Amino acid sequence: MRRTFLSFLAASAFVCASASSLAANEPLKIGFVYSNPIGDVGWTYQHELGRRLVEKTFGDKVKTVFVENVPETADADRVIRQLVGGGNAMVFTTSFGFMEPTLKVAKQFPKVSFDHATGYKTAKNMGIYQSRFYEGAYLLGVIAGKMTKTNTLGFIGSIPIPEVLRNINAYTLGARSVNPKATVKVIWVNSWYDPGKERQAAEALVAQGSDILYQGTDSPAAIQVAQERGLFAFGQDSDMSKYGPKAQLSANTVNWGVYYVAKVREQLEGKWKPEDTKWGMKEGMIELAPLNPAIPADVVKLVEEKKAAIVSGQFQPFTGPIKTNEGKLVVAAGKTLSEEELWTLKWFVDGVASKLPQ
Structure with missing residues (x-):
């Protein structure tokens, strides 16, 4: 589902509901927030390849959505909140400027698992991941x-x-x-x-x-x-x-996919926890x-x-x-x-x- 930031805001209504209300037999819903257009090369494109790898790896056990071209401002707060309202039990925010908005929303929705790329702030339900x-x-x-x-x-x-x-x-x-x-x-x-x-x-x-x-x-x-x-x-x-x-x-x-697959697997197995992950050539990320x-x-x-x-x-x-x-x-x-x-x-x-x- 490819949406720009503006079309996403227009199409989404905020639903104040916890992602934990999903039925046990429903797929794990996962949201991705991208700072740039996906394009065919570059930072956001590599995150998108990771999202696709998650879908390929886990099939009907997961359902992913993404929002591209999201400004690294307070607008990101609304996008992240709407993803949670849409039933996403995991949210990956993929750029440094999303750190504060992710932290803010994470504190308001303690039953949702958040992971933020390249930042340095964590919470009880918010981990961070970076590459070497x-x-x-x-x-x-x-x-x-x-x-x-x-x-x-x-x-x-x-x-x-x-x-x-x-x-x-x-x-x-x-x-x-x-x-x-x-x-x-x-x-x-x-x-x-x-x-x-x-x-x-x-x-x-x-x-x-x-x-x-x-x-x-x-x-x-x-x-x-x-x-x-x-x-x-x-x-x-x-x-x-x-x-x-x-x-x-x-x-x-x-290769962000190696990280996304690992964290989604943890979530599906009930083993997810917030971590400060820094992977490089040894782990196949770089x-x-x-x-x-x-x-x-x-x-x-x-x-x-x-x-x-x-x-x-x-x-x-x-x-x-x-x-x-x-x-x-x-x-x-x-x-x-x-x-x-x-x-x-x-x-x-x-x-x-x-x-x-x-």
Whole structure:
């Protein structure tokens, strides 16, 4: 059932009823809230693939609905509330800006199970889930560091929150691990999805000497610009190679389905509980898209070795010594950035040639 936010509001009447009133023989109703249009690539598209996997896995035991293009404002409160009123016993809200609305509604409906993506607040009936995207970003950085000719890499920033800063920093660390001369320039568009601004940022980065582009945004604009200019780029969230088959070196993709299937199974078995889940390559949540044949064999081998070390736990990208781009030592040699520090990170590593927005 594909509905935009506005059509959903027009068609839905609030019903002040608990999802727990469902008959035992009825399917488990599950609601998904998306911040962007689904499209065919990107963050929301990957969540949609996860929803479809839930339906495929559990068949008539579940019934899912979704609302796309929901503003990350108080309007999200109404959408979440209406999903509960529609009998959904589980609700997944899939973007950082939905944190406060989800928390508010969760407290009002204690018998409904809520899961919120990328936030940091929980409740007795609200868990959070995040990906270790930075693991894939580090590997893409290794590729970029080996393949750049200008030693200038461009990054299109969405919103300067820890999850985006982790990716920029990990990408930079990966690049400089194989090429100490590599630097990363960042241009912020202050949006998760704005193809026009993303294209402008990509073109500006190219004008500043960037020969490889990466992003924290949703559209394939950077891939398209790279394809047009004969340069390279990386996809984010999804494999975006169809928009630039020669340009895309790989993509840092996320498989939300592994998490959704696990949590829905827990709900069906009466075992669901709110958790702080952070999954990465080891759990199959983070995956690199197929590598472009243009990548030299020795680089492919290096990436495979680094990936194996990450999966086995032998290597963590944020292992010291690490300095900020202002010269402050934040991780000593032989030490690894703590979990709490990773998820509250508010600085750039040495090699990022841009200042953090104030």
